[in-house]
Amino acid sequence: MNYTLFTLSWFETILAGISVLAIYSFLYRENKFYRLFEHLFIGISTAIVTIEPIKTFFWQTTLKPLLGLDRLAFPDGTYVADYDFNYLLFLIPIFFGSLYYSILVPKYSWLAQITIGFLLGISGGMAFNATMVEVTPQIIDSFRPLYINLPEQSARENLINSLNNIFFLIVLFSTSCYFFFTFKRKPNGVVEKISTSGRWLMMGCFGAFFGTTIMARLALLIERLQFMVDHWWVAVMALF
Amino acid sequence: MSQLKNKIIVFFTFIGGLYFFLEYILPEKWQLIGYEIEFGKYHDQITQGVIILSLMTIGLGIINIFMTHGAIILKSRPHWINSLVLLLSFLITAFYLTSDFIAQEKKNYTIARFENLELFVKTVVEDYETKQSAPLPRLQALIISLEKERSPELNAAINSSISETKILMRELEVNNAVKNNLHSQKEILIVALQGLTKQVARLAQINYEKDKAQLVSSFIKNSLFIPLGSAMFSLLAFYVVTAAYRSFRIKSWEALAIMIPALLIMLGQIPHGPAYIYSGLPDIRTWLLKNLSSPAFRAIFFGSAIAGLAMAVRMWLSLEKSPVQDDEQDRG
Amino acid sequence: MNYGLKLDSRLIFLLVFIVVAIPLVYDSSIKPAKMETANVTYQELEKLAENQKNGKPALVLIAADLAPSTQSENEPQTSVLIEHLLRRRIPFGLISLIPFATPYLEQMPQEIVTKLAQETGETWEYGKDWVNFGYRPGSTIMIQKFAKSKDLHEFFKTDAQAIPMKKLEIMKGIKTIQDIPALIELTGTVGVFNVWLQFFRSDQHVPTLIHGCTAITIPEAYNYFITNQISGLLEGVAGAAWYEELLSEVYPARKPGHALKIMTALSIGNILIIVLIGIGNLQELWNYWKNKRTRNF
Numbered sequence: 001m002n003y004t005l006f007t008l009s010w011f012e013t014i015l016a017g018i019s020v021l022a023i024y025s026f027l028y029r030e031n032k033f034y035r036l037f038e039h040l041f042i043g044i045s046t047a048i049v050t051i052e053p054i055k056t057f058f059w060q061t062t063l064k065p066l067l068g069l070d071r072l073a074f075p076d077g078t079y080v081a082d083y084d085f086n087y088l089l090f091l092i093p094i095f096f097g098s099l100y101y102s103i104l105v106p107k108y109s110w111l112a113q114i115t116i117g118f119l120l121g122i123s124g125g126m127a128f129n130a131t132m133v134e135v136t137p138q139i140i141d142s143f144r145p146l147y148i149n150l151p152e153q154s155a156r157e158n159l160i161n162s163l164n165n166i167f168f169l170i171v172l173f174s175t176s177c178y179f180f181f182t183f184k185r186k187p188n189g190v191v192e193k194i195s196t197s198g199r200w201l202m203m204g205c206f207g208a209f210f211g212t213t214i215m216a217r218l219a220l221l222i223e224r225l226q227f228m229v230d231h232w233w234v235a236v237m238a239l240f
Numbered sequence: 241m242s243q244l245k246n247k248i249i250v251f252f253t254f255i256g257g258l259y260f261f262l263e264y265i266l267p268e269k270w271q272l273i274g275y276e277i278e279f280g281k282y283h284d285q286i287t288q289g290v291i292i293l294s295l296m297t298i299g300l301g302i303i304n305i306f307m308t309h310g311a312i313i314l315k316s317r318p319h320w321i322n323s324l325v326l327l328l329s330f331l332i333t334a335f336y337l338t339s340d341f342i343a344q345e346k347k348n349y350t351i352a353r354f355e356n357l358e359l360f361v362k363t364v365v366e367d368y369e370t371k372q373s374a375p376l377p378r379l380q381a382l383i384i385s386l387e388k389e390r391s392p393e394l395n396a397a398i399n400s401s402i403s404e405t406k407i408l409m410r411e412l413e414v415n416n417a418v419k420n421n422l423h424s425q426k427e428i429l430i431v432a433l434q435g436l437t438k439q440v441a442r443l444a445q446i447n448y449e450k451d452k453a454q455l456v457s458s459f460i461k462n463s464l465f466i467p468l469g470s471a472m473f474s475l476l477a478f479y480v481v482t483a484a485y486r487s488f489r490i491k492s493w494e495a496l497a498i499m500i501p502a503l504l505i506m507l508g509q510i511p512h513g514p515a516y517i518y519s520g521l522p523d524i525r526t527w528l529l530k531n532l533s534s535p536a537f538r539a540i541f542f543g544s545a546i547a548g549l550a551m552a553v554r555m556w557l558s559l560e561k562s563p564v565q566d567d568e569q570d571r572g
Numbered sequence: 573m574n575y576g577l578k579l580d581s582r583l584i585f586l587l588v589f590i591v592v593a594i595p596l597v598y599d600s601s602i603k604p605a606k607m608e609t610a611n612v613t614y615q616e617l618e619k620l621a622e623n624q625k626n627g628k629p630a631l632v633l634i635a636a637d638l639a640p641s642t643q644s645e646n647e648p649q650t651s652v653l654i655e656h657l658l659r660r661r662i663p664f665g666l667i668s669l670i671p672f673a674t675p676y677l678e679q680m681p682q683e684i685v686t687k688l689a690q691e692t693g694e695t696w697e698y699g700k701d702w703v704n705f706g707y708r709p710g711s712t713i714m715i716q717k718f719a720k721s722k723d724l725h726e727f728f729k730t731d732a733q734a735i736p737m738k739k740l741e742i743m744k745g746i747k748t749i750q751d752i753p754a755l756i757e758l759t760g761t762v763g764v765f766n767v768w769l770q771f772f773r774s775d776q777h778v779p780t781l782i783h784g785c786t787a788i789t790i791p792e793a794y795n796y797f798i799t800n801q802i803s804g805l806l807e808g809v810a811g812a813a814w815y816e817e818l819l820s821e822v823y824p825a826r827k828p829g830h831a832l833k834i835m836t837a838l839s840i841g842n843i844l845i846i847v848l849i850g851i852g853n854l855q856e857l858w859n860y861w862k863n864k865r866t867r868n869f
Contacts, residue, residue: 008459015463023471027478027585039322041468043329044460045672046305051337052671053295053709059341060729062292072352074360075385076378093289097296104303110245115293117253117558122290124556125257126712129264130770131549134801138538141799164527168535175539198539203497205536208528208791210488210498211505212808214480216645216760216787218841219809221477222592222834223644224470229596268775280720284727287717291710341734348734461675469640469672477841478585485584485848489856503846509787509810510839511602522606530798533791541795 003235010235017232020224066090142172174198175205250558257556259286305330333460339453347444354437357382358430361408365426368412379409386436393443397436404429501528584848591844592837601832602839604813609797613782613804613811614818617653620754620780621660629745631703632657632664633779635757635768636680639672642760642786647676648812648831649784650758655684655829656819658696663742664756667705669714669764677704677732691825699740706732715771719749750777758806760786765793769801780804784811809834 003010022037064070065087071079096118102111144165148158177191178198185192266279309323360382368375383405386398408425448454490496507517508525554560624630634653638646657664658681666677681704685696696702705728708714721727724746725737737743745751749772757768765783772779780803785793787808796802806812812831820826 008455012459012463016467019464019467020471023468023475026475028582035319035322036325037468038472039326040329040464041472043326044333044465045469046301046326047330047333047337048461048465048674049671050298050302051334051341052674052707053298055337055341056706056732057291057709058295060734061288072356074356074363074378074381076360076381080356080359089285090289090292093292094296097293100297100300101303103300110249113249114252115296117249118256119290119294121253121256121258121556122260122713123257124253124552125260126264126716127549127552127556128261130712130766131545131552132264133770133773134766135542135545137799137801138541138795142538164531168531171532172535172539175536176542179539179543198536200494200497201532202536202540203494204501204528205533205540205791207498207501208505208533209788211502212509212787212790214484214502214506214787214842214845215509215808215810215838217474217477217480218592218838218845219644219787219834220470220474220641221588222596222837222841223647224467224474225589225593225837226596226830226833227467229593283720284717284722287710287713287720290713291717294713295709344734348730348736352736458675465672466640466643466675470643473641474644478588481588481845481848482581482584484845485579485852488849489853491856499849503849506842506846509605509807510842511604511813511835522608526608529791529794534794534798537791537795 001231001234003238005238010238013231013235017228017235020228020232062090062094142169144169171198171201175202178202253556253558261556329464333457336453336457336460340451340457343448343451343453347448350444351437351441354433354440357385357433358437361426361429361433365422375412376409379405379412389440394436394439397432397439401429401432401436404432501532504528579848579851588841588844592841595836595840596833599833601828601836604817604832604835605810607807607811607814609805609807610811610814610818613653613806614656614815616754616780616782616804617656617660617662621662623753624660624662628751630663630751630753631742631746632662633752633755634664634666635755635759636666636668636673636677637670637757637759637761637764638668638676639670639761643676644834645786645808645812646758646760646784647680648809648829648834649806649815650676650680651684651829652812652815652819652831653756653758653782653784653806654681654702655688656815658684658688658701659819659823661701663701663703665703665705665742668707669709669711669767670759670761671707671709674707674732677706687827691823691827699735700742703740703742704732712767712771715767719772719774721748723747724749724751749774749779752779754780754782756782756784758784760789765789769796782806809838 003013019037022033025031026034065084068083068087071081071083073079096115099111099115102108146162146166146169148162148165150158153161174194175198178195180191180195185195263280263283268280269276269278271277306327309327311317312323313320313327360378364373364375364378364382367373367378383402386402386405390398404425408422408429411422411425488495488499488502490499504521505525505528508521508523508528551560620632634650634657636646636650638650654664666681668674668677681698681702685701689695698704708718710717718724718727725743728737730736731740755768755772757765759765765785769781772781781801782804783793783796783802784806785808787810790807793802793805793807797805806815809831812829813835816829816831820828
């Protein structure tokens with residue numbers, strides 16, 4: 001990659017590199033340079049979060065049709081289509097949503113709770129759909145055959161798959177047992193022993209999480225270092 | 241009064257959830273005493289309303305950020321400069337993103353306006369044939385609007401469109417205009433207008449690409465937003481390494497139970513180059529993920545899913561104390 | 573009592589920095605580790621290309637729910653999948669539930685198209701081969717509205733550049749979710765994948781779901797992979813690197829992407845961590861032994 005001095009892409013790369021260095025300066029110690037860039041990031045992120053929904057949704061699908069701005073006028077002043085008065089219904093959620101702002105006036109702040117409650121209710125009502133769709137296939141998959149004898153597979157494959165299924169169900173059952181708090185467990189009883197083995201097997205699961213987490217975190221660092229080596233350093237060297 | 245307020249909130253919470261609950265459990269169409277009921281008929285409109293409702297919080301966020309950081313700046317509290325940077329970066333980014341969006345809209349509006357002329361010609365001829373309106377004044381209006389758009393780059397295309405419009409007008413002036421001639425001239429005019437629209441679209445795109453707002457907003461994203469965001473999260477890599485060194489120690493058998501799969505998974509997902517330890521490591525990793533971590537995770541997931549559903553039902557039926565409920569209402 | 577070497581945090585930071593940077597400076601890349609899940613994903617996309625031959629208009633949806641915090645893994649994944657779709661001329665649309673994804677949605681396909689055009693001499697066109705629907709707010713509700721919409725033109729109205737749907741050639745014949753044979757979902761953000769899985773379906777049609785996850789969520793993603801709730805899976809940057817390898821085998825003229833380079837540095841970084849864990853444990857053992865000896869005296 002080659003950079004021509006003082007072009008837009010050169011400035012872009014140089015500033016991006018300075019941003020990365022500002023953040024990494026935190027590794028030495030907390031400092032003003034880091035704090036400044038951290039606040040810069042928060043400001044920019046807030047602006048993106050604010051403007052993007054207005055741009056792609058609120059303006060295009062709500063305000064524009066509501067104000068009749070999606071209808072184009074012909075040269076003689078007539079319109080392509082008549083105004084659809086159904087769009088006035090958008091005023092209902094707009095009004096209902098404006099109740100949020102009552103939170104700023106202590107006397108009427110309870111009105112905001114109506115809107116918040118309404119949205120909480122929606123998420124509650126949708127939870128049935130969400131849970132069923134996600135969990136049902138997993139419950140079905142958990143009923144695995146302990147003995148597999150498929151003609152299209154070799155005896156070795158059948159044996160391995162059977163053993164895998166047995167192990168899978170042992171892990172599932174014993175880990176589930178760990179979370180049974182419905183009845184009192186006897187010390188050294190069967191359930192207690194199974195739940196202890198469940199705890200051990202869960203440790204294996206957490207180990208898997210640790211192993212993959214390492215990869216995720218390192219990937220983040222490497223991607224930034226790659227940018228610094230392949231782009232920023234080249235842009236800096238263009239100065240000399 | 242307080243009880244009434246509570247009842248209103250509970251009612252709206254229940255109504256909010258009821259629709260989506262019924263929408264899931266009821267079939268799309270069903271018969272009730274001979275009438276066909278389509279429950280999700282207005283689903284599009286309802287969901288649109290809910291999205292609008294949730295987006296209405298945007299302004300609240302902006303007000304909050306200005307109140308919090310504005311107060312710090314006005315009272316010159318320690319590190320007020322950071323708050324100033326935050327507000328300025330917010331305002332500058334918001335300004336350029338909005339300007340870029342306006343420029344985009346202007347570009348698309350200009351193109352759409354010219355594309356609309358094609359539809360206009362078709363409508364004029366159709367209306368003439370169905371004797372709904374006189375075509376000549378309408379086509380005259382078209383000529384006037386085309387004249388207004390004159391610019392050195394568009395002159396040729398506008399001239400051609402105007403002359404084709406005039407020919408169409410002449411065809412219409414002739415009593416008993418031959419239908420075929422009228423239609424072929426209409427098509428010729430439409431082709432001329434399409435040529436004009438193409439030119440307009442090209443120019444609008446060039447103007448948009450030159451627009452400063454677009455350049456500045458992409459500069460902010462590429463030079464500040466993306467590098468700052470990814471660098472901030474990549475700091476975790478350093479801490480995860482120190483944490484691994486300091487805390488990942490085999491002090492018990494359970495720690496060993498974490499360590500062995502962790503090491504096998506780490507070794508199984510990375511290339512080793514010439515110093516390959518064991519070629520079966522990726523397969524061991526896959527086996528561990530499929531047969532050890534998956535069932536254990538699934539058991540935890542089943543528990544959390546059931547708890548989540550129970551919590552959702554309690555929330556929907558207002559059995560759970562709302563985090564937004566104040567003490568006064570509790571007493572009421 | 574604590575005996576032996578005690579490494580300062582800043583020294584470890586410096587060590588990580590140097591060790592990881594070396595392969596990047598020397599621009600070295602080695603063959604990545606085999607990923608069975610990436611093989612399956614590759615086959616799923618090939619199946620889509622085969623099914624596309626029957627001529628019915630279809631659009632693959634890519635939910636690129638990435639952000640700067642996950643770009644190191646989700647970006648290479650999205651890039652390889654977009655590249656494969658472009659090479660096989662499968663039309664696709666990009667969408668996101670995360671507003672921070674907007675710069676990627678705009679830039680990524682354009683960069684890949686430029687790279688492919690240099691390699692093959694062929695051309696790909698916006699609006700014909702791909703479309704960017706941009707960020708869409710509303711999360712769960714938006715997905716449900718999308719899945720149940722009877723007219724996707726009305727649902728989207730415009731693309732991210734405010735171009736009306738009717739002007740986009742790619743959208744001709746795309747009316748409902750039934751015209752979307754597959755959804756490719758790439759994210760590392762908690763809860764985002766789940767809402768696509770839960771709500772992007774209708775009573776008549778459930779699109780094939782392919783998931784690209786960050787490495788942290790790999791164990792979670794396997795849970796969906798073994799139940800076939802997802803038909804393809806790319807496991808972090810390692811999955812993207814193996815996918816690149818698969819593409820390079822089929823298209824030998826292809827220039828390697830950056831997932832491969834990341835993998836080399838990642839490999840060395842992982843080995844460093846294993847070494848540090850080893851040192852930490854040896855210290856622990858040394859302390860244990862020393863303390864035991866002191867007690868005996």
